Amino acid sequence: MSLISVSSTMLYTAFVLYIIATAFFGATIKAKKNSVSAKIGITLTIIGFAAQLVYFITRWIASGHIPVSNMFEFVTFFGMALVFAFIILYFIYKLTVLGLFALPVAIIVIAYASMFPREIAPLVPSLQSHWLYIHVTTVALGEGILSISFVAGLIYLIRQIDQSVRSKRTTWLEITLFTLFVFIGFSVISVIFNISGYNAEFKYVENEQEVTVAYHMPPLIGPNNGEEITKNAMTPWVELPQWMRGKDAPRKANTIVWSLFTGAIIYLLTRLILRKRVGAALQPLMRKVSPDMLDEISYRSVAIGFPVFTLGGLIFAAIWAQIAWNRFWGWDPKEVWALITWLFYAAFLHLRLSRGWHGEKSAWLSLGGFAIIMFNLVGVNLILAGMHSYAS
Amino acid sequence: MGLDQIRENKKKKKKKRLIFRSIVLILLLVAVAYALLTNLSDKKTTYEAGDSAPDFKLEQINSANNQSSIQLSDLKGKGVMLNFWATYCKPCEKEMPYMQKLYPKYKDKGVEIITVNLDSNKLVVDRFINKFNLTFPVLADRQDQVRELYNIVPIPSTFFIDSKGKIVKKVEGGLTLDKLAGYLQDIEPK
Amino acid sequence: MNNIKCECGHVNPEGTVLCEACGKPIEKNQHIDGNDKKKLLNMRYDGSARRSQTYNKSIIDKIWSFFSSVKVGVWLIVIALVASAIGTIYPQEAYIPSDAPDRDPAVFYEDAYGLPGKIFYQLGFHNLYSSWWYLLIISLIGVSLVICSLDRFVPLHRALKMQKPKRHETFINRQRFYSETENVTDEERETIKQNLKKQRYRVSEQDGHILAEKGRFSRWGPYVNHIGLIIILIAALLRTTPWFYLDEYMWVREGEQKVVPGTNGEYYIKNNNFIMELYDKNDKRFQAALKKKGEDVPSNFQTNATIYKKSGDTVAGAPPKLEKVKDVSIRLNHPAKFGGYTVYQSGYQQNEFKSMTFNLHEKNDPKKVAGTFKVDFGNVKSSYDLGNGYKVNVENYYPEYYLDEEDKIPRSKSKYARFPAFVFSVTAPDRKKPEMSFVGIGKNIDATGKNKYKLGVEKYEPLYASGLPVKRDYTLPIFAIGAIIFMIGVIQGMYWQHRRIWLHPKKDSTLLLAGHTNKNWHGLRRDIEKAISNTSVKIVEDQQELE
Structure with missing residues (x-):
């Protein structure tokens, strides 16, 4: 079996494991704290993550460069970063319902990645740099952590919004x-x-x-x-x-x-x-979750993710752009949308810290932030063209 | 401490604060204005009328002229017409005969016509010089050094420099015989 | 006159919400932080007076307090965000595709995108990021940053310095984490104190009242990161001056030696050769992708060049004395550096000829070749001797030939050998008069129609030109310092938390316990749980009501 087929098999395995893990996290809704299904859920998630790591490494070896150089590879990696961020926050807060929503988002992201060509493509000269590794992995990790804020915010809204009218x-x-x-x-x-x-x-x-x-x-x-x-x-x-x-x-x-x-x-x-509305149907399932906890997780993931995103999406990006394109900032659409993401979360933090936007307001903002991240991932490449489109 | 004194202190403090705030705001205003202005203005330095013409030295390639090289600063005391041209430039071709016509006359009056050629092939320039029977000095700027120095964008570009080395007039584009004569008169040494 | 003396004896400045020393709410100022409507106290800046909210008299004060408002700051961020987003709807002027039918922005936007494109162009969004109003928004964010930081630094510093372990009861019971336990012994209190110390809290005590504090430095995070941002904006400002930032672009042809623009004639560069390499289509790894793409994928662009430095003072134009500095290979992602300048590989062009080799043969029989000669376009000679009495004279040479429509004579568009054409005259031993002919690409005109000999192009060499941007940017270190300070600031503010725990013993041996942190309440609760283990003290309750 060639390295490449090992690689795709492992990605497929990870994908399936995430689905099964989601089911186990689903089973924890009715169960008590520290239930067996929660343990199985997180174990499967970690095994799935390990499988995806194997996919990543084998593909790296096979192609000779880090597999984040085209849309398929990058989006897949973003899914992996999301799972990684979930695992971190799961071990801080031990909130199983997070997995019930975070894993499906990761699954969806990985499925979306398959929309792009999956062949291993050679690196064009402009991408032949160590900064490709550093920049792209940090951005994906930052965006992954910020996405957990969305997941927590979404659960918060499902839990809290009055569904009677x-x-x-x-x-x-x-x-x-x-x-x-x-x-x-x-x-x-x-x-x-x-x-x-x-x-x-x-x-x-x-x-x-x-x-x-x-x-x-x-x-x-x-x-x-x-x-x-x-x-x-x-x-x-x-x-x-x-x-x-x-x-x-x-x-x-x-x-x-x-x-x-x-x-x-x-x-x-x-x-x-x-x-009834899907939100209304989901609401009773979330009864047991503390809204404070969700609010805290949503905020905490922004607090953790924001510096990582700044480092990867703006600072490392600027350093690389300076080396490769002789200007650290060029107002390319993808760059601008990274700036927009940054400005948005900066506003989020100011509103929360200085103007007391907690709870629901903060949750809506976390949804907005994720929408911007997804637009940067999906929309910019589909609608707006630029050097990051990997199309040229 | 009396009430008056407290009041006095208060006033002083307030005044201090006002001064502090005013200074900070003025500094910020200056910075913002600077940012806006520099962004809007063109950053390139060009030599305009009123500036003194920067010095250069180039090889002279017109075989009809006996100088082997010319340095601008050696021409102090004379008026200098400095013309940038190339063989492939049509308006240059048009004004060359005018320059040739006026050259001997103004040379006697102390006005030197020197031209800087921007071609890269000597052969082409030689053929051109022969065709128009040019006798004024033609300087070769093969590495675009003088062109860079003067920041020439369109050709022809012509500088009229007075006897003190100051640029009197800069013309971008071709010249008519009348205009040329007029400008040359302007830089005659008095 | 307006200073407020609290019952604990501390004199607070005007505008104070919570007494700086004991935390007792100051009656008349509760509306400022909205404490009058809530059960819990707003702990922003620990309720100390913010400067901007105290005086509102002169215009200066009004402008000051306008920019001091976080609300204004957030609005500026939102405006910048929306404006930036609009600017990405269509490509900016600099990104108009090079293969567009018409790259003139006045035409391009309407052509490509119709009416919305026209509106986009007319509103100036095609150059948004250098438009005066976009810069103004960014500048105003900068102003807001400076003033907000100045305005909040002092009160926070005061608040953190002044705080006493002994707090007013209302301050304690209006905290988010709060518990009340009756009959707590002094030993138990001591145990808690020791436990807190073990968790690396800084503990201070006053009449049995305890304040345990941890991670106070994280409160300075926002100021530190704002200082970083201000430095970045200052760097951007400095960058607009030519001395700090030099940005030039040069094209150098293979074999050509040129002065590096912007160096004041100090440095010269010689392009030795340009290399473009392609990926091997049979490379097993990339076979599938390359086949799908159907075209060559470059693997390397490289200009091999030599850098020279002028030695001694010579006037511009005079043949300079050059000293070789070094040989460099300039590649994408691997710029060359010398004397503070950086040269990048950015583009290449292959639309010129390096040389052309002609052969002279009989018009009727191309196989009867009389001789060949090579024209080097860098140095076109006036005649080429082919030996055996054959000679070719170059009567005229047009590097980029075109026929002028006006006066019907051949001309050249430029000095570059992009579309060369010649007027040759051939002298042959068997012809009395020289034969004239016009030879160009796809053109071979016999002047008289009676020529015996004809010139044909045997082969040619293409000439590559390298597009090399030249930069010197002294602001880069300033940007770097700003970015580093910013990162230190956000990490300091985000990854650490300022946790405070108060123990307030009442006379009847009831112990009030309160806790506050700026984030991660979960972590604070765990700290408190650990501290009160093995005592009868109750765990704090979360009094927050989320709206």
Whole structure:
């Protein structure tokens, strides 16, 4: 067996282990403190993390460079950092319900990573630097820790928001939960079409160059002025607007639409079964969790994650940019969004420390912060092009 | 301590605070204004009318002229027209005959016309000089040193320098015969 | 006049919320921190007077207190955040793709993005990050940083220095962590004290009242990190002056020796050669990815160059006396450094020719070659002797040839051999008159139509030019110091906590226990649990009501 296949097997193993661990964390809701299922849950998580570590190291050996050099590798690593951050905070606070939400987020992130090409690609000269290792790993770790703040904030909101009447707050919470369903929808639909082996190719012109794009899901959205190469392929319903550019943008947009569809169907089915808002259904399960504890974890993860993110996302990034591109700051979209993330958490900390935004307000802010992190991960690469897009 | 004294102290303290705050605010204001102004203004240093012309020395390549090299500072006491040009520049080509026409006349009046050529091939320059029968000095700036020094962007660019070495006029772009004569008159040594 | 004397005897400055010494709430100031509406005390700056909230008279004071407000600071951060985000909707002017049909911003944005693009351009968002108003926002954040720090440093310092172990009862029972235990013996109190000491608390005592404190230095974290940020902003300010920051760009062709711009003619660089290497398509590791990509992936860009330094004083233009400094290979991620300057590998161009080799053959039979000669574009000669009586004269040379539409004569666009063309005259032993011909790329015109000989291009060598930015940035160390101080500050403030525990014995041997920390209440509770183990003292209750 080659190193590369060992590597992918280990990633797959980690993925499955995380799913099983989630189930065990789910079982702790009804159990007493220090239950067996909590122990099994965290043990499986650690084994899963170790498996992913093996994936990481074997891939590193196989390719000769650290596997954080393209979107698949980076997003996978971000998932790993998230699990790592969860393990740290679990051992500080011993809160099992954290795992019930943190692991699914990590699973979703890793599933999202599979949307990108998985081949080992060579490093272009601009990435051949030790700062690639240092910068990217620190950023991912920082963002992973900050994501735990979102997880705790989300649980806090599910626990605390008054679900007896419909309000703006319940709606926004529902929207947040729906977004998670969309990601689940993405995983489900990817698996379905992966098994069915769907493939259709189109060619189109971007930046005066002809490019081809391969769809692995029936094309609801086609490329702008695209032309079918595969015979008998489905005719797209609509064409991608011109301003959405970037590598494989039509396919990514199509995948997003499919994920939205599937997510919406799963969400509606869930609502039909539950006969109430998902937030309302989850609320009773969270009764036992102390809101103070959640608030504390949410804040603490920002307190721990903020310095790490600053170091990786701004300082190391600047040092590398100075060496590679002769300027430490260039207002590239990804850089700007790192700055936005930083400013956002700076505002979060000021509001909390100086203006007393605790509890619910702070929880909503942690949701906002995660949205920015995810936009930087998903949106910037899909919509805004820049040197970080790894597309050039 | 009497009540008056306390009041007096209070006043002093307040005054001190006001002075402190005013100083800090003024310092910050200056810093902000500086940041905005420097960002808006062009940072490049260029030589404009009023500045003294920086010195240089270049090899002379016009075989019709007997000097082997020229240093600008050696021409003190004379008016100097300094022209930057190249063979591939059309407006340069247009003004060359005018310069050639006025050259002998103004040389007698103490005004030197020197030109800095920015080409890289001597052959091309030689052919050009022959074509227009140029006799004024043509200096070769192969490594763009003088071009860098004077920060020349468009060619032709022409500097009219008076007998004291001061730039009187800077012209970017081509010149007509009338204008050229006018500027040359301006730098005649008195 | 307005100083407030507390019943404990301490004189507090105006605007104090909680007595600096004993912590008793000062009646008339409770609205400032909102304590009047809550059960718990707001412990921000321990309730000491913030300067800005005391005087509000002159304009200076008003401006001061405006910038001193955290609310204003947060608003500035939010505005900067939103503005930055808007600027990323479309590429900034500097990032307009090089293959865009028209790179003029006035045309590009509307062309590529329609009406929204036009609006984006007209509002100046295409150059957002250097626009005056964006800089103004950042500057105002800087002003806010300075004033907030100045304004809060003194009160916090006072509050932490003045505090006494003996606190007023209302201060104790309005803390978040609080418990009340009856009949506590002095021995038990002593045990707690010792336990706290074991946990590395600094314990001070006054009439049996105990204050245990840990990690006070973390309270200075915010000031330290703000100082770091201020240093970074100062560095950014200094960077706008040319002496501190020099930013030039140069193109050097292979074989060319040039003065390094910005060095005042002190340094010269010679481009020995440029190298571009590609990944091997058959490399097993990357085979799949390379095949999918379908095009070559570069593995290295490198300029091999020699750096020279001018020795002695020569006037600009005069042939300089050069001393070799060193040979360098400039690669991406591996810039070359000399004399405070840094040169980077940034671009390359291959649109010129280094040389062309021609052969002279009979027009009717290309196989009958009379001779060959090589034209080196760095030094085009006026004639080339081919031997055996054959000679080629260069009548004219156009490095970048074009036909002028106006006067229908051949001209050159530049001095660079990008599209060279020649007017040759060929002297041959068997021809009386020289034969004229015009030879360029894809052009070979016989002037008279009667020529016997023809010139053909046999081979050519491309010429690479390296794009090398030159930088000298004396502000980098200042940025680095600012960043280091910032990191020290955030870590100090975020990874340590200021924990305080008060023991307040009442006359009837009831013991009041209270605790406060700025974060990680969980950790503080564990500390208290450990401290009261083996005593009858009750564990503190969390009195916080989360809204």
